[in-house]
Structure formats: C-alpha cells, structure tokens
Amino acid sequence: MNIAEFQEALLRKGREAGFTDMEIYYSSGKSLSVSVVKGEIDAYKIVESGGLSFRGLIGGKMGYASTEALDETSIPFLLTEAAGNAELLELNEDEELFGGSERYHEVDSYSAEIIQTPPEKLIEAAFAMERIALNADLRIEMVRRSAAAVSESEVSIINTKGLNCHRRSSSATASIYVLAKESPEAAETVTGGWFDYSLSSFYDIDVEAVALTGVQEAVSKLGATTVPSDNYPVIFRNDAATSLLSSFASVFSAESVDKGFSLLKGRLGEVIGGSNVTIIDDPLMPGAPSAKAFDAEGSATGRHELVKEGRLLTFLHNRATARKAGAANTSNASKGGYKGKIGVSYHNLYIAPGTQSLEEMIAGTDKGLLIVELQGLHAGTNATSGSFSLAAIGYWIEAGAIVRPVNQITVSGNFFELLNSIETVGSDPRFIGSCTSPSLKAVSLTVSGA
Structure with a gap:
C-alpha cells in the first residue's frame, strides 16, 4: 500500500473503532552511497528506512502507536495498541491536534533526478576524486575516503482536523578525506578534507574542485x-x-x-x-x-x-x-x-x-x-x-x-x-x-x- 491508501484505510477503520480525532505522521528516506579506498570500492550501500506513527483520541484519552510496515495487517495493530495505551495516559493540552495554518509557502527542495543518478556515475566520481587527489601533490600519503552519495526523503502529517502537509527533499554529495606527509620518511601526518552538495543534480558538483580543496586543506597544515x-x-x-x-x-x-x-x-x-x-x-x-x-x-x-x-x-x-x-x-x-x-x-x-x-x-x-x-x-x-x-x-x-x-x-x-x-x-x-x-x-x- 502507498501512504495515501494506508492513511485513508487507517482513518476509516479508526472511526469504526471509536476514535474521534486521529493523526498520522509518516516519514521515509532512501539513499545510495559509494566510497572507495586504495583504488577499490570500500562500501556500496543502499538504505531505505521509514515508518508511521499514529495518535488518536478515544474515550477522551489520547493513545499512540507506530509501525514500519504500511500494509493491511498493521492497521488493526495500530488501533489496538493506541486504544490500549490510551487507557493508561491522561490527556494534556499539548496533545490537541492542530488543524493546520491558513497559508503555506512554496518550498522547492526536491529533484527526482537525484535519486535516479546511475550508481556507476557515483562510483566513477569517487574514483576520480581519489585519483585527482593522489596526483595533485606528492605529499598526499593516501586518500582515506572518497565518497559520493544521493538521497531523498519524504514527510507527511495528516489528521482529522483538516491538516494535510506533505514534503519531499533530495540531495547529492561528494566528499574526500586525505592524509598528508612532508615526505615518505617524515613522522608527522596531517589530515584534511572537503565536500560539496547539490539539491538539483549530482552532475552540478565539481568533483575535481572537491578533491583539490581537500588536498589543500591537508597540505597547508604541514609543519x-x-x-x-x-x-x-x-x-x-x-x-x-x-x-x-x-x-x-x-x-x-x-x-x-x-x-x-x-x-x-x-x-x-x-x-x-x-x-x-x-x-x-x-x-x-x-x-x-x-x-x-x-x-x-x-x-x-x-x-x-x-x-x-x-x-x-x-x-x-x-x-x-x-x-x-x-x-x-x-x-x-x-x-x-x-x-x-x-x-x-x-x-x-x-x-x-x-x-x-x-x-x-x-x-x-x-x-x-x-x-x-x-x-x-x-x-x-x-x-x-x-x-x-x-x-x-x-x-x-x-x-x-x-x-x-x-x-x-x-x-x-x-x-x-x-x-x-x-x-x-x-x-x-x-x-x-x-x-x-x-x-x-x-x-x-x-x-x-x-
């Protein structure tokens, strides 16, 4: 079930179960990250997370429950759990549901293009930054981490008072962390790094500039x-x-x-x-x-x-x-x-x-x-x-x-x-x-x- 279908079913069955005021808070996130070390992929991670919390007024008391799964079996669990703990809790003023503001500003913080960035492009960028850093200055002993990532997230708040808010956001990042020595025999080592980001496209990030700035941050600390x-x-x-x-x-x-x-x-x-x-x-x-x-x-x-x-x-x-x-x-x-x-x-x-x-x-x-x-x-x-x-x-x-x-x-x-x-x-x-x-x-x- 998607969030809209789940929300509709949950609120409908909540009313049938005796809940009067109800609210859903839903959040989810997705990310893809790649890091390389010594010319090899060190980590390749795809992470998806999220879940939903429910609160509802029943018998004059507010109950709470949460779940990670958006399916039919979660609905009776949420309602039973919330009704059960409502009996143990006293309603206070801070728990009253909010019906929403009169006006919301437009905020553009989402680009569908970001999460669709091909994984090979992230891998290519991570390898490129490592290569650029090592070639930029002989004093760079090693690149401890060269990484590229894309992510997106979503939040929805919906209640029976009329509140219905939804937002999505996304970002792309590139980062490097290096170790430098004045010479191979030198005992002193220093570290430095840099990163940059884009809210519209991974390709907007100048990975060469990230690598070179990270190098400068490190070697400038020598001595x-x-x-x-x-x-x-x-x-x-x-x-x-x-x-x-x-x-x-x-x-x-x-x-x-x-x-x-x-x-x-x-x-x-x-x-x-x-x-x-x-x-x-x-x-x-x-x-x-x-x-x-x-x-x-x-x-x-x-x-x-x-x-x-x-x-x-x-x-x-x-x-x-x-x-x-x-x-x-x-x-x-x-x-x-x-x-x-x-x-x-x-x-x-x-x-x-x-x-x-x-x-x-x-x-x-x-x-x-x-x-x-x-x-x-x-x-x-x-x-x-x-x-x-x-x-x-x-x-x-x-x-x-x-x-x-x-x-x-x-x-x-x-x-x-x-x-x-x-x-x-x-x-x-x-x-x-x-x-x-x-x-x-x-x-x-x-x-x-x-």
Missing part, C-alpha cells in the same frame, strides 16, 4: 607548530564559526530557556551582542538544504530574526512552548523521526553576513590567529554557561598575511561574551546544513599553547 599562550585576536573561518554556533544554538530554544538551560532566560528585548550581530532562522531560504514549508506539528514556517543588531527579539517555539510563554509560535517544532517526541529546534539558523571577505579580515589583522578547525566540541562546550575550551588548528597571521600553520593550541572563551566582542562579521556563509555562520573575527580570546 604546524604552537604559539605562546596569550590573548590574541582570533578569526574563526566560516566552518569553524559554524561549528561553534551550532554547539550553542540550543540557547535560543524556548524549551531550553524554560528548563533553565539557557542564560538568555528573562532577557527578551535586551542587547546580548554587538550591533553587527543578527541571527536569523529562515526555513524558506531558496537553496538551503534544510528548507521546509512546515514544522513537525504541521505549522507553516516563516523567517524569524532571533537577534537583530545585537538585541534578542524572540526564542524558537513550538505550539506548546508558545502557549506556555504567552508568545507567538515560530513554528520550530522538531521530531527525531516518526517515533520521536515533539521538541524545539532551528530549521536554517545563521548569522547574517557582513561585507568583508575572509581575505580582507586577514589583511586587517596585525597579529592573530585564523582558526579553521575546532575539536572536542561535545566535551569542550557548555551550552548552559556558554563557556568553551577547544583544541584548535589554524594559521598564524602577521602583518596582514598568513605566515605558518598552527596546532597544539586551545582556544577558550564564553559564547555570550563572544557575541559582544565580534569585531568583524564576514561575507562568506556556506549553507551546507541547518546551522551556518560566516567567518567571525573576535577582538581577543585566550589561547593556550607553548
């Missing part, structure tokens, strides 16, 4: 040394800045605020960052890989400025947190798969770009550091307090130019203080996920080295 411990101006390149922002993005969740896990509690309307800092969640941005027209509750999404020119304007809400806070729902309900519980999360969160390029930011730095990689983000960050202490890799800047690579350093600070000490916001955001930052230059951060 790295530490720096004396001190306070320095620090530029976080866009990828490192993105890693840092994503580690602290939960502080803007109304759920985290309500539970006391964010120092932003009670600070709506206050200035929390510099006037050059604007933070936006925009799930309607064309070309963003996480774009979507509705959230996990079926509410229509929209663009929201969380922080505007340093001032905190709103938190991210789902229907329950908005009702509890007496605030407007920002339609940021999230769900970790069809079995997951409703929570709060960003869709396409980013710091609005400035006007300076990374090159201009470097040229304007007398002495300082460019950080391109942050390590230990899970253990080295505390979203509640805002503190971070992270191993970092980057480059030493002197007289407006990169002088040498740097490693064996730790950069420390506080995210909330950082928002107030950003001297320059770069013009180079790279939207590759659901959280993005351009390069950021901090006036001064503590760096531990030699």
Whole structure:
C-alpha cells in the first residue's frame, strides 16, 4: 500500500473503532552511497528506512502507536495498541491536534533526478576524486575516503482536523578525506578534507574542485607548530564559526530557556551582542538544504530574526512552548523521526553576513590567529554557561598575511561574551546544513599553547 491508501484505510477503520480525532505522521528516506579506498570500492550501500506513527483520541484519552510496515495487517495493530495505551495516559493540552495554518509557502527542495543518478556515475566520481587527489601533490600519503552519495526523503502529517502537509527533499554529495606527509620518511601526518552538495543534480558538483580543496586543506597544515599562550585576536573561518554556533544554538530554544538551560532566560528585548550581530532562522531560504514549508506539528514556517543588531527579539517555539510563554509560535517544532517526541529546534539558523571577505579580515589583522578547525566540541562546550575550551588548528597571521600553520593550541572563551566582542562579521556563509555562520573575527580570546 502507498501512504495515501494506508492513511485513508487507517482513518476509516479508526472511526469504526471509536476514535474521534486521529493523526498520522509518516516519514521515509532512501539513499545510495559509494566510497572507495586504495583504488577499490570500500562500501556500496543502499538504505531505505521509514515508518508511521499514529495518535488518536478515544474515550477522551489520547493513545499512540507506530509501525514500519504500511500494509493491511498493521492497521488493526495500530488501533489496538493506541486504544490500549490510551487507557493508561491522561490527556494534556499539548496533545490537541492542530488543524493546520491558513497559508503555506512554496518550498522547492526536491529533484527526482537525484535519486535516479546511475550508481556507476557515483562510483566513477569517487574514483576520480581519489585519483585527482593522489596526483595533485606528492605529499598526499593516501586518500582515506572518497565518497559520493544521493538521497531523498519524504514527510507527511495528516489528521482529522483538516491538516494535510506533505514534503519531499533530495540531495547529492561528494566528499574526500586525505592524509598528508612532508615526505615518505617524515613522522608527522596531517589530515584534511572537503565536500560539496547539490539539491538539483549530482552532475552540478565539481568533483575535481572537491578533491583539490581537500588536498589543500591537508597540505597547508604541514609543519604546524604552537604559539605562546596569550590573548590574541582570533578569526574563526566560516566552518569553524559554524561549528561553534551550532554547539550553542540550543540557547535560543524556548524549551531550553524554560528548563533553565539557557542564560538568555528573562532577557527578551535586551542587547546580548554587538550591533553587527543578527541571527536569523529562515526555513524558506531558496537553496538551503534544510528548507521546509512546515514544522513537525504541521505549522507553516516563516523567517524569524532571533537577534537583530545585537538585541534578542524572540526564542524558537513550538505550539506548546508558545502557549506556555504567552508568545507567538515560530513554528520550530522538531521530531527525531516518526517515533520521536515533539521538541524545539532551528530549521536554517545563521548569522547574517557582513561585507568583508575572509581575505580582507586577514589583511586587517596585525597579529592573530585564523582558526579553521575546532575539536572536542561535545566535551569542550557548555551550552548552559556558554563557556568553551577547544583544541584548535589554524594559521598564524602577521602583518596582514598568513605566515605558518598552527596546532597544539586551545582556544577558550564564553559564547555570550563572544557575541559582544565580534569585531568583524564576514561575507562568506556556506549553507551546507541547518546551522551556518560566516567567518567571525573576535577582538581577543585566550589561547593556550607553548
């Protein structure tokens, strides 16, 4: 049975079984990925996943059930399971079904062409990237992984209150990860990698550029040394800045605020960052890989400025947190798969770009550091307090130019203080996920080295 047939049969038989209000949440995904190592196919995977969750009101109580199978035998199981656990649960206000928003924006994030990419083209691309990387620089010791993949996903939310939302999305990716040494006899090894993606066609990806960039990311780290411990101006390149922002993005969740896990509690309307800092969640941005027209509750999404020119304007809400806070729902309900519980999360969160390029930011730095990689983000960050202490890799800047690579350093600070000490916001955001930052230059951060 397809999802439309299953939904129709389930709701019909649910009414016959005594359910009044009912809702279906369906999600599925399909992917094909290939990776090569040392001239041979290392992995070839076809993955299909998905399932459906059902909730329904019976006897004044809400029951829940889920299944991976969309067939006739699953329908009586879902209804029996939901009716059985409904007897054990008390209905609360957060479980009321939502009838849908008045208007939904058009979001184009699906290309049927992507999943139809011939497997041999993915294999060819993976081998090509490995070959290009090995031939690009004699210092490349090996390509640890060269991979190409295509995927698509689907979500439907349908209920008896009139909600009927459906979306499909797709993406293609190519990536490489290499190991470099100055010479075959050298003891020091460094790693680096790169990837790119397309939302329309695998053939849009420049696999040669992916391979060559991955090589450059690795060999540019050779010969790295530490720096004396001190306070320095620090530029976080866009990828490192993105890693840092994503580690602290939960502080803007109304759920985290309500539970006391964010120092932003009670600070709506206050200035929390510099006037050059604007933070936006925009799930309607064309070309963003996480774009979507509705959230996990079926509410229509929209663009929201969380922080505007340093001032905190709103938190991210789902229907329950908005009702509890007496605030407007920002339609940021999230769900970790069809079995997951409703929570709060960003869709396409980013710091609005400035006007300076990374090159201009470097040229304007007398002495300082460019950080391109942050390590230990899970253990080295505390979203509640805002503190971070992270191993970092980057480059030493002197007289407006990169002088040498740097490693064996730790950069420390506080995210909330950082928002107030950003001297320059770069013009180079790279939207590759659901959280993005351009390069950021901090006036001064503590760096531990030699």
